[in-house]
Amino acid sequence: MARKLLMLSGLASVVLAVVTYAAPVSLAGASVSPAQETTTAQSASAPHGTSVVPMPADLKGKAKVLAPPPGGWSVPSQRNYTITASCQSHAAAIRQGAAAWQGLREGGGTPIECRNGYITDCGGGSNVVGCNWGAGQRIALYMGGVNDDALLVAHEFGHNWYGHSTVRCAAWDSPTTVMSPTICN
Template structure:
């Protein structure tokens, strides 16, 4: 009886771990564009619907796992529209990391547009959980980042810039493999 209990518990624990960290197959097949590059279709945040104009998109940091480092050359994924941003003085120490994250998206340029501010602690005015490390209000009205709360600040920046066009994907933890992976709702440290 005891052996069966432990064996069943071990199987359940392994299955739970696999399910928790496995990426969903929802984004497995991507159609290619005329250049042969994969085209990922994420749910766009309602550009035709003003109900999302002031909605905040909180991103929470979870876990203690070290994130994979950012690729040396980011993909520059296509976006539906061109956007721009500028860094406030609070982001002076993180400027190169934030620019690296912005490079994940084509047609996102620095100079005007969305103000990006950096905070010294978790973001409390965005909604969501207690460990909110990033927030994009109203599809790029403003962005706040807590770079000290994550191991990969470029990924956090890429995620928050991505909210200019996209909502969260069904991945559990953000990563660099695709736009859908970047748009996971959590940064798993």
């Protein structure tokens, strides 16, 4: 049953991506198509940067889903994370972003660090606001660099399992839209 729901969700995501988000971009890291997104793992060695850009005029004012489904989206394996001292003031947003993925638990695992500006050591891209090294070895976030901190967190945690999608702007609609390489403010 869960597999059928995930397959239907993926199909709906493909339709949504094609209809709503024309002209996909890929700024950093590996890209996967929406149809491959739930089965394609990211490269374990390459960092995956997420950039922020202004909201394109054709997407302003469009209705958006503001949260993942209750319990989060299915993932291939359970992972853990630790909120470091630099992120304590952002703990609520980090926990909200983590809740997007089933099996992602606080305590041990990936250290999450917060920075006060764009991330420059992530392997390219401009205005990089998030980076996940080694599929969950460590994550850096520029909280406040985007208009939805929890979405940025969900995206970076998603790199524990998945590469970038080809969706134009990240949103909460599905795992595919969360894994866009760009967050549009």
